[in-house]
Amino acid sequence: MAEHPAYPVGLRLTGRKVVVLGGGQVAQRRLPALIAAGADVLLVSPEVTPSVEAMADAGEISWQRRPYAEGDLADAWYALIATSDDEANTAASAEAERHRVWCVRSDDADAATAWTPATGTSEGVTVAVLTSRARGRDPRHTAAIRDAVVEGLRDGTLVAPHHRTRTPGVALVGGGPGDPDLITVRGRRLLAEADVVIADHLGPRDLLAELPANVEVIDAAKLPYGRFMAQEAINSALIEHAKQGKSVVRLKGGDPFVYGRGMEEVQALAEAGIPCTVVPGISSSISVPGAAGIPVTHRGVAHEFTVVSGHIAPDDERSLVDWPALARLTGTLVILMGVGTIGKVAETLVAHGRPADTPVAVVQEGTTAGQRRVDATLATVAEAVRTHEVKAPSVIVIGDVVAVGPRPAG
The missing domain is CATH 3.30.950.10 (Tetrapyrrole methylase, C-terminal domain)
Structure with a gap:
């Protein structure tokens, strides 16, 4: 068995009992994801970290202040064993095996029936990375792969084409004070997915050089007429391109709503029936x-x-x-x-x-x-x-x- 790779699967834990044994740093790191998955979490531990106690006080988990006891894993769907008591870990692991409960052990991965992958999320996509035991399990290497994939998805350097029809619309993106590294992760990703970018002269201009050649870039600073008509021309351009079914990014400097006239654009789009997503930016x-x-x-x-x-x-x-x-x-x-x-x-x-x-x-x-x-x-x-x-x-x-x-x- 040890030479075979783990079979990857996504567990749907909403409303299902999950038992966590131990309230230390391992539990503190793992609990938020279990809570986010909607699991009914029972934590068994005499002591916990302040952060774990806060989760219990907030009603996100149930906490029984005692050591592990035989029968704690009854009716559980999934178990995380992370106590500092080797005997308790071994006994709990054996109970999990008898009850056919998938069990993760923080102290001995080889004795576990499940491994926790290094995970990350980007816009509703979960990336989970596992390394084969046959090749030697290296948690740092696994985490580095996870980080590289997630970061690439977030900043647009790793582009995965959509194979469904995208909903056309406009994203009003605050580009930050000027340094291209200070745009938000979401703003950078939307730029990478855009068909048309309408950019202010105060936006992070260096990011425009990274766009594919097929992306149409419109320099809002060079639109004709005076200041008031320039804003009307920008509004018209946003509406026109969105109605053509294109994904449009309006790239502004700073934050769209801090002297950025962003609400004027949101109002114009709303009147035209164009959906608009607002991505806040770091204000100068x-x-x-x-x-x-x-x-x-x-x-x-x-x-x-x-x-x-x-x-x-x-x-x-x-x-x-x-x-x-x-x-x-x-x-x-x-x-x-x-x-x-x-x-x-x-x-x-x-x-x-x-x-x-x-x-x-x-x-x-x-x-x-x-x-x-x-x-x-x-x-x-x-x-x-x-x-x-x-x-x-x-x-x-x-x-x-x-x-x-x-x-x-x-």
């Missing part, structure tokens, strides 16, 4: 300061942070921002799209009570190879931006958190 409002060594909150320094659009100056009648109220706050202010208005912003904040020596950092092209940081104060930031010729895209951080981390080199 927190990621760029973090990449520059600035925490937007810090114990004893800032208990809140406020994100503000600076594309309209404080003295512009179109502004919806209560600048006097912001000036009275003691926490962190993060200004997006504010390079052109930072002089007026700083003047307004100081005029309404924010100290002129409040630290300010301007981070240009954050998370990319071109990232640079310019430090100043509210009194000097306008001149610093001019002197250092700071350009958009830049994130401006105002508050004492700027001085918390190590000072930037140079």
Whole structure:
């Protein structure tokens, strides 16, 4: 028997009794998958880890605080034996054999009737990897194979074509602050499956080079007309391609709903009857300061942070921002799209009570190879931006958190 490979099978454990003996690290790792499978889990162990106890307290498992006893595996469909008592493990394994219960043993795989594969999931697909005992069981090698397959499915480098008709629609994907590695796993996978990609100039452009040649890429930054009509043109392009039965990805910088006009696109698609999936992204409002060594909150320094659009100056009648109220706050202010208005912003904040020596950092092209940081104060930031010729895209951080981390080199 030892020279034959294990027969792979998927167990449907919903509502079925599963017995776990032992409440240590092995149980802690295995229990979440059993719970997710809908199993009726009975845990038998005198002691458990805090995480396992939390599962019991939440009602996800039943816990009997005692050692294993003969009869514990009665009516079980599956058993995991993971105690530190060799005699108990052997006795429980024998009971499982008598009752024809598939049994995994953490202490002795050769004595088990079942092995736990290294598993991972990606969009409803479960990858399970087992190595043949005849070739020598190497759990690390098995896990590495699992990780490589799952990562490839998630990031799109391992593409498995769909053999059923895909439902056409639009995925509104937040691409993150600029570094292509900071897009979400789901966003990257949807890009790999797209027929059409409509991309903003602030999105992670490096990812577009990885797309197959047959994928149509539309540069949203070059659509005709002015700002308002450009958005209408983007909406029209999304609807047009989706109605052609294509899988469309709208790739945006940061998060679609943080100054990304994402909801306008969702509304336009809804009116046209086009299904839309929203994939959140990492907003530059927190990621760029973090990449520059600035925490937007810090114990004893800032208990809140406020994100503000600076594309309209404080003295512009179109502004919806209560600048006097912001000036009275003691926490962190993060200004997006504010390079052109930072002089007026700083003047307004100081005029309404924010100290002129409040630290300010301007981070240009954050998370990319071109990232640079310019430090100043509210009194000097306008001149610093001019002197250092700071350009958009830049994130401006105002508050004492700027001085918390190590000072930037140079």
